[in-house]
Amino acid sequence: MKNILIIEDDPAIVDLLELHLKDMHFQVEKSFHGKEGLHTALKGTHDLIILDIMLPEMDGIEICRTLRAKEVHTPIIMLTARSEEIDKVLGLETGADDYLTKPFSVREFLARVKSVMRRREMDLSDAGEGTPPKNTIVFNELEIDEEKRLVRLNNDRIELTPKEFDLLLLLASNPGRSYSRDKLLNLVWGYEYKGYEHNVNSHINRLRAKIESDLSSPKYILTTWGVGYRFADL
8 A cells, every 4th residue: 555644734634635545545644743744754665745835843845855865755745835936946946746836626636646656656667676777878977877866977976856867867868959948847847837947947057066067168968049958969
């Protein structure tokens, strides 16, 4: 049975989500405080985390950032009562897999849960025993290990967020191919984030800061003027 952790301080919302998730045959674990929720999430035994941003003791952004820093890659759907664009961008940039603004319909919530769970099952299937190792991409001093989700530059490990890694892997897997910001947003974040193309720009800028020795003349992630971005031809 799939196990879902809900970190939310509103008991009414927790009860509602728990009711419908159990109807879908999910096992549900609950936490109403930030620090307690982080401690529970760090066990890494969950298939999905539903994480509210506004929590007592520790907010959801900090919880998400801490989990990703400690390499807990459990999918996260963030919830917030605030609809400001900065909340959504912060949630995505700290490693959340999806984002819902309250109030939301139960139908929309369950659709997002199913979508994230399908992606997780595909990832686990790809990484299962007996599956041939995935490719390692090597270009000059840069090495991208898809199976371990590991990036090295000059043999030093480079720490990337999940979305930074996905973006780099997509570009590096298709060297020389130019992608528009809208296309990258769709492929890496999903169609529901249309209108947040600037999020791609910020991720590209951070990736370049981590892997490029000269930001004024990058050699890995290149700009295709009037189109978007591409990875250098291998």
